[in-house]
Amino acid sequence: MFVKSIGFENYRNLENAVVYPEKGINVICGNNAQGKTNLIECLWLFTGGRSFRGSKESEMITFGEKISRIFLNFYSEEREQTIEIDIAGGKRRAVLNDVPKSYMSQIVGNFCAVVFSPDHLTLIKNGPEERRGFINGALCQIKPRYAAMLSKYKKILNERNALLKDIPRHRELEDTLEIWDEKLAEEGALVAVERFRYIEKLMPEAVAFYEGISDGKENLEIEYKMKCGCEPYMDRYEIAGMMLKALRSHQNDDIYCGYTTYGVHRDDLSVKINGKEARSFGSQGQQRSAVLALKLAEAAVLEKEKGESPVILLDDVLSELDQSRKNFLLKKLDRNQVFITCCENITEAENIVRITEGKISKSEE
Template sequence: MAFEHYRNLCAGSLTPCPGMNVIYGRNAQGKTNLLEAVWLFTGGRSFRGARDGELVAFGQEKAALHLQFYSEEREQEAELTIQNGRRSASLNGVPKRSPAELVGKFRAVLFSPEHLSLIKSGPALRRNFIDAALCQVKPAYAPLLSRYHHTLVQRNALLKDIPRHAELLDTLEIWDDRLARYGDAVARERAAYIQKIEAPARELYAGISENKEQFGIQYQKSAENLREALAAARRDDLQSGHTTVGPHRDDLEVTVDGVSARAYGSQGQQRSLVLALKLAEADVLEQEGGEAPVILLDDVMSELDAGRQHYLLNRLDGRQVFLTCCEPGAVKRLEEGALFEVRRGELYVPTSGAGHGD
């Protein structure tokens, strides 16, 4: 990958190995900027919530990124240009109408510190985790989810109007039928996906925890039969003015040794659980799509003990991984792979160590 005028990065390039690539250095040197640049080739926006214009180096008119990668059984090249607050993209020399057209061409799974909220925070983030993963694995899921949310908005608007216009009550049946049809389908897809990632996540967590702890996960529906549940909740819905049951109220229960990770898990356990889920997501994406996604692990080593750090650095076989860290001791635990140091936006390849001669 080559980069020019991207954030604080000095113009240069990154030539990774096919396995573990550790990008280390002190805070605020540019490590996460490298991972962010790679992530943009998935067709998504900055995982840090930055606007496109903020990605261009201070005082420069535009930034340019270039990536060579293997996908769909051939070598491919993608380019991204960021200018005037907008991104433009091309694939194999052909301009794209939008960077979103890169979706599905270059695949990656990301862990960043913000993902810790997956365990700590409320159910909305856990639902978003499932939905985002499903949209990659099964493209037809995205329009289904959109139809459900659109119908939900319409039903909620009707619930607010009925107290002022009683004649609208008879139309609620139509929206109940439609919401139940889409909602039951959404819940089925989510539950099936959780079943797919359960086994690989359990195995990965066992490795990370050195078989000392047991991972558990369960999709929790707010209603088994949504049509019946909507009928039973109609009075409450009319009083509150919104729909109180459905996939938008479902949750994901994650446990360690049978107890709630959200309520009782330590920082290290919660980080390890999210890692297991994200790595399992990569496994399922490979099974369904036939190609292994690149794994991006940002600031992943914090609050992990030496055993868990060693597993991440040396036991993620068969995957191309980019991992950033600050801890000098963690770098020494790398047995095989490539090392890159970032200092004030400049990328250095150490003259000795695991990454030399990869």
């Protein structure tokens, strides 16, 4: 999969233009605050995801304007395809191959990309929610049906939580909890099976990448940890059984808290470097390499599953890596279309675009 052209109107500080990137590695050079991350963010929006900076829609529109329009022409599934996104009134609206879509989620899985920015260090540093979000996002791109499973689970979870809050005032409702426990366990097991399967595929890729980037000196381990103690070899019925048991035995705690304390919304992905939790013991550099390993493993799995390599968006990684790590990274990615930003004046790369005050131009070099 690759981008043939990307256009933008009133997008942050980017000057209105259409840009035609190369199929291989595209280096986006420029000083600070010129619009490099803005360009990466704009490309990412075509996956259907939200801004990886956590920005609101209104923040993406150029100051003083009311509407922003961005469009993408990309090659995938042996044909040219288009996505157009309008951002206005705090909302985004997408048109995929000239067909308007009601929800952004309906374009997920068409234009596939993997993004890494320094903000993604939170994937290791923050709590489990961030890591579940990583697994969820990755799975949604591979298997749009997973998004439906997840939203069904969340709906049941919300119903159960609402009931938990009502029970102290209406004790007679306690009997109905059992129905929600069963539904939640059943639906949660489907989600858990998908996550276990995904991590099984992700692990060898992430481990190999981490070994490569650390020159064989360090090792990475990842494991999907279910709070109710289920293991990857279990089938959905066994998992549902254990979940139901956990839900039933914690009913009183849950009524007391007013929310559900067990289930796939409480699980975590353990990431260890040399046998120690990366979150608590990893150095800054180790954490960065671990996130990079997870992201590029995500791309490798996506490629295997879809038969097409996703576009790789790397914001601010080059400046942090020494020459051998840089070489390893770029060599590893040479089959993908890559957009990589940097502040230095790189001359050795083939396709360099310069960005100055939001204006994009081909480098003379």
